[in-house]
Amino acid sequence: MQAMPPRTDFAQQLCPVARTMAVLGERWAILVLRECFTGASRFDEFERRLGIAPNILAARLRGLVEHGVLERVPAEGGRHEYRLTEKGRDVFPLYLALKRWGDRWMAPPEGPLVELRERATGREVAAPPPLRSDGLPLMPEDVVALPGPGAPPALRARLARTPKDPADAA
Amino acid sequence: MQAMPPRTDFAQQLCPVARTMAVLGERWAILVLRECFTGASRFDEFERRLGIAPNILAARLRGLVEHGVLERVPAEGGRHEYRLTEKGRDVFPLYLALKRWGDRWMAPPEGPLVELRERATGREVAAPPPLRSDGLPLMPEDVVALPGPGAPPALRARLARTPKDPADAA
Numbered sequence: 001m002q003a004m005p006p007r008t009d010f011a012q013q014l015c016p017v018a019r020t021m022a023v024l025g026e027r028w029a030i031l032v033l034r035e036c037f038t039g040a041s042r043f044d045e046f047e048r049r050l051g052i053a054p055n056i057l058a059a060r061l062r063g064l065v066e067h068g069v070l071e072r073v074p075a076e077g078g079r080h081e082y083r084l085t086e087k088g089r090d091v092f093p094l095y096l097a098l099k100r101w102g103d104r105w106m107a108p109p110e111g112p113l114v115e116l117r118e119r120a121t122g123r124e125v126a127a128p129p130p131l132r133s134d135g136l137p138l139m140p141e142d143v144v145a146l147p148g149p150g151a152p153p154a155l156r157a158r159l160a161r162t163p164k165d166p167a168d169a170a
Numbered sequence: 171m172q173a174m175p176p177r178t179d180f181a182q183q184l185c186p187v188a189r190t191m192a193v194l195g196e197r198w199a200i201l202v203l204r205e206c207f208t209g210a211s212r213f214d215e216f217e218r219r220l221g222i223a224p225n226i227l228a229a230r231l232r233g234l235v236e237h238g239v240l241e242r243v244p245a246e247g248g249r250h251e252y253r254l255t256e257k258g259r260d261v262f263p264l265y266l267a268l269k270r271w272g273d274r275w276m277a278p279p280e281g282p283l284v285e286l287r288e289r290a291t292g293r294e295v296a297a298p299p300p301l302r303s304d305g306l307p308l309m310p311e312d313v314v315a316l317p318g319p320g321a322p323p324a325l326r327a328r329l330a331r332t333p334k335d336p337a338d339a340a
Contacts (some may be wrong), residue, residue, distance in 0.1 A: 016272030042213030102186030111319030
């Protein structure tokens with residue numbers, strides 16, 4: 001085993017974005033959660049809706065339960081159901097943001113496959129775009145990254161410099 | 171080769187969410203884009219900031235260029251830079267949604283590693299939560315999925331039934 005530089009540890013173990021991708025950054029995981037959001041809870045429902053191989057589905061469900069995104073609870077007839085935890089329900093805004101990008105950039109020419117509508121009003125549902133204080137769309141260049149309370153020293157030192165500081169681009 | 175049921179084709183080839191995960195559903199891809207959002211553009215910048223192995227970085231950058239998320243452009247000194255395309259810049263809201271979930275559920279006890287602030291005002295930046303028409307947070311059960319213009323017949327038939335319709339749960 002070769003010793004890894006600290007940066008790799010940071011990216012793979014600490015960084016919440018990297019850790020999020022370890023949980024959700026797998027196509028089937030997101031598709032399983034999507035089916036949960038639209039009411040699926042049983043193994044055979046996921047299997048039928050997704051056309052996923054049972055062994056892959058079982059592994060994905062196990063992973064989502066281990067990560068606390070789903071919980072496996074007894075259901076009638078000796079079966080089990082998979083229910084979203086609070087952590088799992090909180091993926092819904094992220095799913096909407098993902099669907100928004102996918103519908104815009106990856107949909108077939110005819111348009112999105114699925115439209116989400118508010119049950120009570122019929123209004124089309126989409127992730128709200130982030131806005132600047134002046135109401136215009138928020139762009140990457142409008143934002144600066146600063147160390148948060150959990151920043152390790154190396155990250156803190158890097159972020160103390162401005163993103164385009166020559167010391168950083170050396 | 172075994173024949174696959176149509177559902178698998180739909181999930182793997184057509185569905186924009188599945189296709190999105192094929193492009194972005196890889197931890198390094200998102201981390202590379204995050205560094206783009208905060209000003210990185212050169213191979214050595216990505217390499218240093220992420221502590222990523224050069225061969226993996228090269229493969230990720232190639233993939234992001236192939237998918238039209240980054241473009242590779244000549245820079246001074248015979249070097250190249252990677253710049254976000256419009257498609258790539260449009261990942262920013264999705265990145266913010268991902269960071270929001272990660273900071274809430276996957277951050278270390280001390281808190282988030284990075285805070286994003288609006289450059290002009292210092293205001294903390296976060297993905298806006300989706301809301302119902304009455305202003306309350308939008309939950310999965312508030313939403314119904316209907317066939318969109320690109321829905322293939324099998325999906326159209328399934329979504330014509332209500333999510334908890336007995337015919338769907340059979």
